[in-house]
């Protein structure tokens with residue numbers, strides 16, 4: 001039985017991670033969730049999980065020293081997984097300070113509380129000793145590496161090494177827009193307040209390992225997509241706007257390239273690193289799915305239009321005419337300042353060391369995601385109306 005303290009699990013990836021480990025390990029895990037329920041945290045996302053006897057939800061801030069120390073003392077987690085963060089780049093441009101507070105100082109607080117609870121002192125050789133089996137995992141992003149150049153206008157075949165090709169058997173026809181990739185040793189070069197704050201968090205995590213010998217790992221992941229994604233991010237926003245017949249805003253010319261990873265594949269990678277990753281190591285997690293933003297948008301338009309034609313029951317979700325679902329909805333808007341051109345992860349290390357690979361090709365993952373949104377409009381509605389923000393209070397008050 002492993003015990004997890006998961007922060008930020010009312011958000012997109014954290015919630016998907018909790019669902020994944022409950023599915024994989026069933027009752028063989030105990031989970032404590034710590035989430036401040038900012039605008040991005042939606043308790044409705046984990047409503048079912050919060051009712052389970054092996055899941056405890058605590059509303060609170062990762063920067064709250066007393067609370068975090070108390071939780072670690074009370075629940076004695078084997079693993080601490082820190083997802084909690086301010087995560088939206090556009091918001092970091094308007095309010096950078098909040099990003100530094102949550103992402104850097106919050107992370108340092110989590111590390112420090114874990115160190116105090118887990119540290120046993122030095123052995124005869126002067127090596128730091130920690131309680132057996134404890135591990136702190138910092139969830140990071142490929143954005144800490146900055147931006148890569150886009151060397152090709154159209155995608156070119158991607159060649160992988162023989163050892164990687166053995167692991168990723170099920171994935172073929174890989175492609176790329178460039179010659180260079182982010183590896184774990186790529187120099188850190190963040191370019192937005194969001195990525196600078198995430199870089200700060202990574203560096204303080206590494207410093208706790210170097211200075212105090214803390215058992216840590218860092219995972220750096222590419223863009224995630226999938227169910228429960230807040231509709232301010234590209235894919236859920238596009239789905240929502242298409243159903244409403246609204247314009248689809250695309251930055252610049254839509255040429256920026258991102259490496260898209262289905263969120264469940266990310267959850268799997270995190271759990272593998274916690275259980276089998278080498279202490280102190282960083283693991284890059286990528287999707288082998290480089291795609292230009294404009295192609296993401298046109299693909300989503302095409303799939304929604306097809307589903308609507310083939311399964312007319314979904315047409316009741318439309319607030320526009322089916323014929324209006326086409327590329328004329330796309331509107332190009334002024335580019336984001338400092339917009340990174342291309343991200344592309346080289347996941348060789350995690351593939352070769354842990355046998356992980358991104359199992360879900362984009363064509364499958366995007367259709368699953370779109371169908372999830374079509375079937376869960378209630379969730380989208382609760383997020384859009386802000387109603388989800390009342391849910392926790394209602395639930396809490398009803399229980400008193």
Ligand SMILES: NC(=O)c1ccc[n+]([C@@H]2O[C@H](COP(=O)([O-])OP(=O)(O)OC[C@H]3O[C@@H](n4cnc5c(N)ncnc54)[C@H](O)[C@@H]3O)[C@@H](O)[C@H]2O)c1
Nearest residue numbers: 008010011012013036037038040041061062084085141224
């Ligand atoms: N979304 C992506 O594509 C992506 C890619 C790579 C890495 N990441 C990283 O993964 C993590 C999760 O991302 P996400 O997209 O799920 O984010 P999200 O914005 O959906 O969720 C963040 C969660 O953290 C909570 N939170 C915020 N501040 C908090 C605080 N001070 N104390 C406690 N909880 C707090 C929010 O309430 C929310 O539930 C982040 O660290 C992000 O940097 C995200």
